[in-house]
Amino acid sequence: MSKACILIVDDEKSIRSSLKMILEYDGYQVMEAPDGPSAIETARRKHPDLVLLDIKMRGMDGLQVLESLHGSYPSLPVIILSGHGSISTAVQATKLGAYDFLEKPPNRERILITVKNALQLERLAARQRTEATGDPSEIIGNSKPVREVLKLIAKIAPSNLSVLIRGESGTGKELAARAIHRQSARASGPFVQVNCAAIPEDLIENELFGHEKGSYTGAGERRMGKFELAHQGTLFLDEIGDMTLKTQAKVLRALQEGEFQRVGGSAVLYADVRIIAATNQDLEEMIGEGSFREDLYFRINVVPLRMPSLREHIEDLPDLVSHFADNFTRSNGMSPVTFTEDALDLMKNQAWKGNVRDLKNFVERHIILSPGPEITASDIAADLKNTLQVQSGDIRNMLAETDSLQEFKETAEKQFLIRKLEENNWNIKVTAEAIGTPRSNLYKRMQYYGISRDGTV
Secondary structure, three states, rough: OOOOOOEOOOOHHHHHHHHHHHHHOOOOOEEOOHHHHHHHHHHHHHHEEEEEEOOOOOOOOOHHHHHHHHHHOOOOOEEEEOOOOOHHHHHHHHHHOOEEEOOOOOOOHHHHHHHHHHHHHHHHHHHHHHOEEEEEOOOOOOOHHHHHHHHHHHHHHEEEEEEEEOOOOOOOOHHHHHHOOOOOOOOOOOOEEEOOOOOOOOHHHHHHHHEEOOOOOOOOEEEEEEHHHHOOOOEEEEEEHHHHHHHHHHHHHHHHEEOOOOOOOOOOEEEOOEEEEEEEEOOHHHOOOOOOOOHHHHHOOOEEEEEOHHHHHHHHHHHHHHHHHHHHHHHHOOOOOOEEEHHOOOOHOOOOOOOHHHHHHHHHHHHHHHOOOEEEEEHHHHHHHHHHHHHHHHHHHHHHHHOOOOHHHHHHHHHHHHHHHOOOOOOOOHHHHHHOOOHHHHHHHHHHOOHHHHHHH
């Protein structure tokens, strides 16, 4: 991860030089600005991690600069410096978003301690803002395919190279991305995830790059995008094959130049991010069809990483089951539950089309349903029967519980869509193709029934 970059704003060159010497000696990168307008422009173009700002300057004073910076970058720490300190000024600066207020001449130790604390606080806040809640589990297994994956992750993590993770749905592509981030030099920075398949086509650009206030109906305030939030961290583009060609072009520019623009904005912004992408689609075939850019493919596929299906390392199933069972019971305050050998043998003979994620859901479901501390083959056999039998049972229940044809149609359609979305890991494009409907129509039906990945209403 790059060293923190600090912008010093002061109209006295001697003060700027003194602060620069102190900070550079301590390992920070330093930029300078002699006045308010140049400070705002430098912040816009160079994206500093922290600002040291003089409050008394000719023309645009420090409080005006602070107000402008806080409006554009509300999470940017700003430390006010003043040779004319007063309680009222300090209070006003704090109200405008200043992190701290220090008097001139600058004391070396006080400056360094305040800067360090401000940066640490912002990094913690950034992680809390951006790190999506997910399965914190590590990649589990001792089989040869899993050992090879872990070995490759350890080798590529320290670099800044882009990584393309491939594999079937549910194989743990997100876990691999998080493992790369944790073992990288960017580990103290944010890990920001974007599920390109779960975001409607007309909103993906807004999600990635943010928007300016008033850029469209409902945009009541400026919003930072994922690229901006991932500054000095890792941006994980899950299901990247679902991006439109228009969005692909803008992502390519952001990767090549490190620059982008918010929706509705003209200012060019910069972000230092490492890209990890993932897909379960055949990108080479999509390139041939003209639906995925070849230049973007080469940009993200610097280091390829393939996650094996559960079928390829089924010998790891007992360890996975034990891991999922322990995590689930501990996090829910439950007594330990184990799966017997005959249950594990039965599970090893299943296809597990949803791979490790499917197995995890299965384990947690049966722990909830379990009458005791052991789960046997007889306890799970019924759940492993043909899916068609389950579906026919669902239909019989609906026939008994619904009175009108319209109600039956809507209930059946809703359950059908949920099942298909789950089968395809909530990949909208793949699901739409699988059921033979336009993606826009699938979005409309999901909205009509209140279907979302987090739950249904």
